[in-house]
Amino acid sequence: MADIPDATAAEFDAAMLRAGLAVPAALRAAVLPGYAELRQQVELLRGLPATAEPSNVFRLHPMGAA
Amino acid sequence: MAGDTPSIAEMGRQLRAHQTTSEALTRAALDRVAAADGALHAFITVTADRALADARKADAAFAAGQDAGPFQGIPYALKDIYDTGGIRTTCHSKLREHVVPAVDSEVARRLAAAGGTLVGKLATHEFAIGGPSFDLPFPPARNPWNVEHITGGSSSGSGAAVAAGMVRMAMGSDTGGSIRGPAAYCGTVGMKATYGRVSRRGVFPLSFTLDHTGPLTRAVEDAAITLQVIAGHDPLDTASADVPVGDYLAGLQGGVAGMRLGVPRAFFAKALAATPDMLAAFDRSVAALREAGATVEDVELPEYALFNACGRVILTSEAYAVHEADLRTRLSDYGFITQQRFVLGAGLTAADLVQAFRVRRQLTDAVNAVLGRYDALLTASALAVAPRFDAVPDPNRSAAAPMQTLPFNVTGHPAMSVPTGKGEGGLPLSLQVVGRPFDEATVFRIGRAIERATGWDGAAGECPQ
Numbered sequence: 001m002a003d004i005p006d007a008t009a010a011e012f013d014a015a016m017l018r019a020g021l022a023v024p025a026a027l028r029a030a031v032l033p034g035y036a037e038l039r040q041q042v043e044l045l046r047g048l049p050a051t052a053e054p055s056n057v058f059r060l061h062p063m064g065a066a
Numbered sequence: 067m068a069g070d071t072p073s074i075a076e077m078g079r080q081l082r083a084h085q086t087t088s089e090a091l092t093r094a095a096l097d098r099v100a101a102a103d104g105a106l107h108a109f110i111t112v113t114a115d116r117a118l119a120d121a122r123k124a125d126a127a128f129a130a131g132q133d134a135g136p137f138q139g140i141p142y143a144l145k146d147i148y149d150t151g152g153i154r155t156t157c158h159s160k161l162r163e164h165v166v167p168a169v170d171s172e173v174a175r176r177l178a179a180a181g182g183t184l185v186g187k188l189a190t191h192e193f194a195i196g197g198p199s200f201d202l203p204f205p206p207a208r209n210p211w212n213v214e215h216i217t218g219g220s221s222s223g224s225g226a227a228v229a230a231g232m233v234r235m236a237m238g239s240d241t242g243g244s245i246r247g248p249a250a251y252c253g254t255v256g257m258k259a260t261y262g263r264v265s266r267r268g269v270f271p272l273s274f275t276l277d278h279t280g281p282l283t284r285a286v287e288d289a290a291i292t293l294q295v296i297a298g299h300d301p302l303d304t305a306s307a308d309v310p311v312g313d314y315l316a317g318l319q320g321g322v323a324g325m326r327l328g329v330p331r332a333f334f335a336k337a338l339a340a341t342p343d344m345l346a347a348f349d350r351s352v353a354a355l356r357e358a359g360a361t362v363e364d365v366e367l368p369e370y371a372l373f374n375a376c377g378r379v380i381l382t383s384e385a386y387a388v389h390e391a392d393l394r395t396r397l398s399d400y401g402f403i404t405q406q407r408f409v410l411g412a413g414l415t416a417a418d419l420v421q422a423f424r425v426r427r428q429l430t431d432a433v434n435a436v437l438g439r440y441d442a443l444l445t446a447s448a449l450a451v452a453p454r455f456d457a458v459p460d461p462n463r464s465a466a467a468p469m470q471t472l473p474f475n476v477t478g479h480p481a482m483s484v485p486t487g488k489g490e491g492g493l494p495l496s497l498q499v500v501g502r503p504f505d506e507a508t509v510f511r512i513g514r515a516i517e518r519a520t521g522w523d524g525a526a527g528e529c530p531q
Contacts, residue, residue, distance in 0.1 A: 011413075012413055015412050015413040016409065016412055016413075018412075019390075019393075019394070019412035020394045021393060021394060021397065021409055021412055022397065023397075023409060026402075027402070027405055027406065027409070030402070030406050031406050031409060031410060033460070034406065034410060034460065035410055035413050038378065038379075038382070038410055038413065038414070039413075041371075041374070041375035041378060041379065042375065042379060042414070042418045042421070044371060044372055044375040045372075045375055045376060045379065045418070045421040045422050045424075045425045046421055048421070048424050048425065048428070052424045052427070052428065053424065053427060054420055054423030054424045054426070054427060055275075055423045055424075055426040055427040055430065056275070056423050
């Protein structure tokens with residue numbers, strides 16, 4: 001895990017703690033590289049203008065009067 | 067061998083000509099399961115009594131002159147995340163090892179109403195994610211082309227059962243490629259129709275906005291027949307689309323002359339996991355489609371990495387939401403690989419997920435824009451042949467991911483994996499045909515043209531197992 005920054009590992013530990021997950025050491029070691037990659041991927045998603053709407057904005061259809 | 071099993075259409079012809087009975091076809095399927103499944107582990111539960119009861123009912127209907135259509139009397143199997151009333155539905159997990167649903171999933175109901183005979187419930191990666199795993203209540207399915215190799219997942223048993231000729235059709239589910247991946251590795255057809263085309267109701271969720279249900283089949287025609295039976299609006303599935311279902315068989319043999327097909331080559335040509343045999347087979351299929359009269363051109367889509375990041379954040383977040391309570395209280399009851407996949411969701415924020423949904427709209431629009439100029443896209447499915455069990459990549463590292471299926475779960479477009487030939491070790495190769503929303507008929511037609519060129523629905527695609 002030498003390639004995982006300490007800050008990333010600490011962020012992971014904090015997230016697991018907040019979620020109430022008791023992550024054993026072996027699981028932590030297995031997941032951390034993937035977590036670091038996931039955080040890098042998340043950065044790819046940023047930078048859209050404020051007006052860019054998400055895919056799950058929804059519309060209602062009229063039902064008629066009660 | 068798969069070649070020993072008649073196609074769904076051929077079984078239908080024999081049934082209607084009184085050359086066979088559904089009971090005979092179903093007993094033959096059960097015999098193939100009994101002979102092969104000890105080595106393949108495709109099935110979690112074999113439902114022999116149910117299958118034979120279904121078969122006798124189908125035969126009685128034929129005798130009475132009642133014909134429910136092309137699936138009447140046809141043996142099939144379901145991935146074990148499809149609820150089946152009175153039959154356990156385990157999700158291949160200790161957490162649901164003894165769960166027996168009260169009612170059928172909508173797809174199971176439609177297949178039963180169409181007269182199919184349910185042979186059993188199939189292995190999956192636990193909760194349709196991760197795997198293959200050896201720390202679950204049931205062993206992982208093995209690839210009939212070579213049992214030292216994986217089937218791909220998560221519809222692992224579906225791929226194995228169809229490739230081994232146990233059944234011509236097995237239902238899978240596809241959240242990031244779980245129909246098309248095992249189809250690619252096992253040399254079957256795998257059809258993920260448009261999001262909302264086939265009901266998800268009663269199928270255990272992995273990721274609500276990415277989940278699709280669909281068939282793995284020995285040949286394209288089998289998939290078209292199956293989709294004809296299972297497609298259509300389900301008002302009790304909130305994602306189900308109220309869009310008319312076309313005739314998937316009418317134009318199936320019509321060829322590709324005059325079609326315009328786009329190839330987002332940058333998607334896969336530079337991918338770390340892409341292998342020369344896959345690329346060569348892809349190009350042979352493109353050449354065959356050109357020879358058959360299609361225009362095939364390279365096209366530009368947004369970077370694959372953006373699709374991948376978007377899909378991964380959505381999948382990881384939604385799956386975590388489904389399993390949050392059990393992860394807190396029963397973490398060790400999940401398999402180790404499943405734990406790895408699911409706990410990552412706790413490391414994502416609400417803003418991460420909203421950004422992914424914002425990007426998703428842009429990506430969907432971008433694919434639609436290209437499909438405004440082309441009838442369909444051709445791209446890679448699996449980037450190489452199935453790896454050995456001891457060479458499976460880390461499921462949490464997507465940079466070298468062996469599949470390129472997730473983009474069309476993100477966008478919801480119909481996408482089908484079609485075999486293109488054999489590669490290293492004689493294992494199957496494939497490509498992916500991606501269509502316009504709700505235009506599954508064109509996807510099938512292109513897939514059939516590829517199949518005709520490769521001869522995969524005949525001897526070329528017979529599995530030696």
